[in-house]
Amino acid sequence: MDVLFTPWRYPYLTSPKSENAEGCIFCKAAQSKRTRDTLTLYCSNQALVMLNHT
Numbered sequence: 001m002d003v004l005f006t007p008w009r010y011p012y013l014t015s016p017k018s019e020n021a022e023g024c025i026f027c028k029a030a031q032s033k034r035t036r037d038t039l040t041l042y043c044s045n046q047a048l049v050m051l052n053h054t
């Protein structure tokens with residue numbers, strides 16, 4: 001197996017992760033009731049189905 005090293009990504013990989021209080025787009029979609037705005041087709045405790053775009 002070849003080990004791929006991407007030195008140009010190292011600062012990103014080692015930088016502190018910013019904690020967004022609102023969460024990512026998936027967290028927001030899961031919490032939102034506005035399914036049309038978030039393009040959410042289906043949401044349950046185990047799955048979230050979203051469109052890429054309109």
Ligand SMILES: [Zn+2]
Pocket residue numbers: 023024025026027028
């Ligand atoms: Zn999230």
